[in-house]
Amino acid sequence: MTLRIAMLGTGAFALPTFQGLLDSRHSVVGLVTQPDRTGAGHHHHLNPLKELAIAREVPVFQPVKASAPESLDVLAGWQADLFVVAAYGQILSTKFLNLPRLGAINVHASILPKHRGASPIQHAVWVGDSETGITIFQIVRELDAGPVLTIERTPIGSAETSGDLEERLAAFAVPVLLRVVEQLDAGTATPQPQDHSLATYARRLNKADGEIRWTQTAVEIACHVRAMQPWPKAFSHWRRPDHAPLRVIVPRVSAIADTTAAPSGTVLPSPPGQLLVKVGEDAVSLESLQPEGKRPMTAADFLRGYPVQPGQRFGDG
DSSP states (O other): OEEEEEEEEEESHHHHHHHHHHHHHEEEEEEEEOOOOOSSTTOOOOOOHHHHHTTTTTOOEEHHHHHHHHHHHHHHTTSSSEEEEEEEOOOOHHHHHSSSSTTTEEEEOTTTTTTEESSSSHHHHTTSSSEEEEEEEESSSTTTTTTTTEEEEEEOTOOOHHHHHHHHHHHHHHHHHHHHHHHHHTTTTBBBBBOGHHHHHHOOOOOGGGOOOOOOSSSHHHHHHHHHHTTOOEEEEEEEETSOOOEEEEEEEEEEEEOOOOOBBBBBOOTTTTTTEEEEEEEEOOOOEETTTTEEEEEEHHHSSSOTTTTOEESSO
16 A cells, blocks of 8 residues: 655755655655754755755645644644654654554664664764664654664775765665565564663764864774764864964874874874874874864965974864
8 A cells, every 4th residue: 555654854864765755656745844943044044855845745844842732733634654754853752653553763874772862873983883774663752762673784984974974874774764664564564672781872962072182092083083074073273382272173184003102192293295193092194174264275285374393282282
């Protein structure tokens, strides 16, 4: 039969899922997405799911709280068989989850129970995981703890940033989800409980998470820098002699074998056009830098404008 599906999502990660449902044989009866941003600085903000829904003549509902009684009345009127949730960002009540006859399922970008929470992609890159994946699970009240319907795994590239990986996983998720939808329709889905003892939590990132800790190993710092792209971006402070410290965003680094005895964060003697910094183990080459208020630039370009010298420091001093 053709299922009546309501989609809940807001961010770019959810867009391919929404497109995939719209292009499937099933009927998308509505989109629930976060309210439009208002006020200074938000007049250019666009919600790509809302735009797509309008173009495809799908009803759009933007409640402040999806589980509020007045929201439940609207959603009950859609008579959905299934709710599909991806990057929606609200806790959903039991009454909400019980509205569709097949319940609600979530498209989650990790191998559950690892990296439950708001930023599973960033944390997978940050801790140096070799693989990640898409988990489709049945939503329950506890965060990302519901029975798993399927997991599809994929390696994490050695140079892949969080932004790169999110874009790839968003597309990767579509056939995984559609396969589960067909199983739910056919009654052949086999939910499996998660092992909660193995759960880890991927909390929401903040700007302070971007600060580089030079006491970490070169590999750990390289993972951290990749994880912080495109937000909040890895950064440090160049401790300039006779000047205030300069805040510098560091978009890309590479690990370098080095046995120099120097405090972490110390600028090392470097080949022309390179900027090497001693870390907890080995060193890192700062491949690109972005001084506060400036554009990103190569290390060679940065050094032409900023006379960094061996023995100077990055970090807190």
